[in-house]
Every structure is written in structure tokens, then in C-alpha cells.
Amino acid sequence: SEPLIRVESLVKHYGGRRSLMDRLAGRPAISIRALNGVSFTVARGETLGLIGESGCGKSTLGRAVLRLHEPTAGRVTFDGADVTALSPAELKAMRRDMQIIFQDPYASLNPRRTVAEIVGLPLKLHNLAKSGREARDKVAAIMERVGLKAAHLDRYPHQFSGGQRQRIGIARALISNPRFIVCDEPVSALDVSIQAQIIKLLIELKRELGLTYLFVSHDISVIGYLSDRVAVMYLGEIVEMGPVERVLQSPRHPYTQSLLSAVPDVDSPGLRKRVKLTGDLPSPQAPPPGCKFHTRCPLAVERCRTDVPVVRTVGEGHTAACHFAEELVQG
Ligand code: SF4
Numbered sequence: 323s324e325p326l327i328r329v330e331s332l333v334k335h336y337g338g339r340r341s342l343m344d345r346l347a348g349r350p351a352i353s354i355r356a357l358n359g360v361s362f363t364v365a366r367g368e369t370l371g372l373i374g375e376s377g378c379g380k381s382t383l384g385r386a387v388l389r390l391h392e393p394t395a396g397r398v399t400f401d402g403a404d405v406t407a408l409s410p411a412e413l414k415a416m417r418r419d420m421q422i423i424f425q426d427p428y429a430s431l432n433p434r435r436t437v438a439e440i441v442g443l444p445l446k447l448h449n450l451a452k453s454g455r456e457a458r459d460k461v462a463a464i465m466e467r468v469g470l471k472a473a474h475l476d477r478y479p480h481q482f483s484g485g486q487r488q489r490i491g492i493a494r495a496l497i498s499n500p501r502f503i504v505c506d507e508p509v510s511a512l513d514v515s516i517q518a519q520i521i522k523l524l525i526e527l528k529r530e531l532g533l534t535y536l537f538v539s540h541d542i543s544v545i546g547y548l549s550d551r552v553a554v555m556y557l558g559e560i561v562e563m564g565p566v567e568r569v570l571q572s573p574r575h576p577y578t579q580s581l582l583s584a585v586p587d588v589d590s591p592g593l594r595k596r597v598k599l600t601g602d603l604p605s606p607q608a609p610p611p612g613c614k615f616h617t618r619c620p621l622a623v624e625r626c627r628t629d630v631p632v633v634r635t636v637g638e639g640h641t642a643a644c645h646f647a648e649e650l651v652q653g
């Protein structure tokens with residue numbers, strides 16, 4: 323059947339700002355190429371994990387899919403409807419179905435609003451409650467569902483712990499009964515002891531409510547735990563994508579292999595040591611030509627500097643964008 327989400331050749335360039343000297347010298351504006359033609363689908367009920375280093379464009383991608391950031395080009399389809407073509411009013415209505423959970427529960431909750439107001443706001447925006455009473459009842463119900471006390475309805479965000487604040491963020495995302503949620507590093511700001519509780523909650527909610535997730539994280543163990551499929555991003559492009567076991571057990575792109583080499587493998591020590599990541603992430607203002615990973619790739623050869631690798635199919639539903647993807651079988 324038609325996937326719930328279809329993203330086609332999505333591009334996001336941030337407009338360059340020119341300094342006075344640049345203007346005087348007639349130099350063009352440098353734009354940041356945050357997304358460079360990203361395509362993928364998310365099936366109904368699936369979790370697509372999106373992994374990459376900070377600055378690779380994964381948060382931008384999550385926001386561009388929801389049009390919280392306006393894409394420069396490309397198309398996003400939600401349940402057959404072209405999200406990128408919606409008018410502002412249509413987009414507002416669509417937001418009921420497509421929500422986001424942010425990384426930082428501190429920054430994303432208005433400190434001057436009570437939980438009843440914060441979590442109840444989507445009900446107001448989408449006219450989902452006939453009365454104030456009904457809104458309060460709905461907020462109380464969703465609070466209990468995410469593990470908060472309904473009696474704490476009139477408290478302010480600062481009266482909750484970090485983990486509780488993220489539960490408030492989850493309640494706010496869920497109250498309009500969405501079908502699709504972008505989870506943007508939802509546990510990265512939390513203590514490790516709290517992370518597992520929130521991940522468990524997100525998995526339970528997904529099963530119970532039939533949700534579909536795009537789950538953004540830099541943490542490969544989190545991605546490995548809850549994803550059905552994984553997309554690996556590097557400098558605004560997906561360099562490898564496939565079923566989670568295939569990508570994590572038999573990665574075919576040297577970048578994915580290097581991400582995994584940072585995780586100790588207890589079953590086969592030594593195996594993951596083959597690809598060591600060196601150097602810094604190049605600036606998205608001036609991405610390298612050819613394969614964008616060539617400046618850090620331990621396996622790079624001359625042609626990698628000039629030839630952009632095409633995406634190859636290396637297994638069922640498994641693709642990788644490296645000239646040598648077919649040969650790079652580990653283990
Ligand atoms: Fe490395 Fe070349 Fe493959 Fe790019 S195409 S990942 S530089 S081997």
C-alpha cells in the first residue's frame with residue numbers, strides 16, 4: 323500500500339548572507355546546503371530511524387518534512403496529499419495529523435503557561451474541544467496516559483523534572499490524535515536513567531495508537547533499539563538506508579561502518595575497528611566535490627574526489643551511495 327510519508331528529492335538551502343566586503347567584491351552569497359535531494363518513504367506503523375552526526379541536516383530534515391522549515395525544493399506527501407503544495411490554512415489543519423517532539427523539553431515549553439494550557443493548545447488550534455471542561459478532561463486523560471498526574475494540570479513546567487517535562491512534550495504532540503510524529507532527539511537531553519523510560523513510553527504509545535515515527539538521533543544504540551529501518555545521513559544526504567538489522571550488522575557505506583566502529587561489539591571484538599573516522603565534518607557551506615565523505619573516508623581513492631557515487635542496491639531494501647558498496651562486506 324501507499325506509504326504514509328513519501329519524501330522526494332527534498333532540498334533545503336539556507337539563504338546566504340553577504341558581508342559588506344563580499345558585496346563590494348561582488349562575491350555571491352554563500353548558502354548552507356542543509357538538505358541536498360533527500361528521498362525516502364515511511365510505511366504506516368513503521369519507525370524510520372534517522373542517524374548522523376550533529377550538523378548533518380537530520381533535524382532540518384525532520385522540520386522540512388512537517389514544513390516547520392519551508393523546503394527549497396522537492397516534495398513531501400502525507401497519505402497521498404502533497405504537503406508541500408498546501409496553503410497556510412490547509413497546512414495548519416494538516417498539523418493535527420503530523421506532530422513533533424523536540425529534543426529539549428526545557429526550551430520547547432512556555433515557562434509562563436500551565437500544563438493545562440500547554441498541552442491543551444492544540445485542542446484550541448484545531449477546535450477539538452467543545453468546552454473548557456472538555457479540554458481539561460482531554461488534557462487530564464492524555465497526561466495520565468504519558469505517566470503524569472492529572473492533579474498536576476495547573477502546574478508550570480519548572481515544577482517538573484526533565485523526564486516529566488519530556489512527557490509533557492509527548493502529551494502535547496499526542497493530544498490532537500496525530501498519525502505521524504517526528505521525534506527529534508527526544509531523549510538526548512535526558513539523564514541516561516530516564517532515557518530508557520521515555521523510549522519505552524514512545525514504543526508503547528506507537529503500538530497502542532498506531533503511530534508512525536521518523537525518529538532522529540545521533541545515538542546508534544537508540545536507533546538500533548527502536549527502528550524498523552534506518553537512514554544514515556551525511557552532509558545533507560542519505561548515504562545508506564535499509565532494514566535495521568541489515569544496516570547495523572552489515573553496513574555497506576564506510577561512514578556507517580565508522581559510526582558503528584565507535585560502538586563496542588561484544589560478540590565480535592575487533593570486527594568493527596576497521597573504519598576509523600578522522601577529521602571534522604566539512605562545512606555544509608562548502609561541501610567537498612565528488613563523494614562528500616571523501617575528506618574523511620579511510621577507503622577513498624582518486625575517483626572519489628571527482629565522481630559522485632550513485633545509490634546502489636546492495637540487498638533487499640538496502641541501498642548505499644559508495645563506489646565500492648558491493649565490495650564493502652564486513653565480517
Ligand atoms: Fe569512501 Fe569513496 Fe565510498 Fe565515498 S565513494 S564512501 S570516499 S570509498
Ligand code: MG
Pocket residue numbers: 376380381507
Ligand atoms: Mg539536531
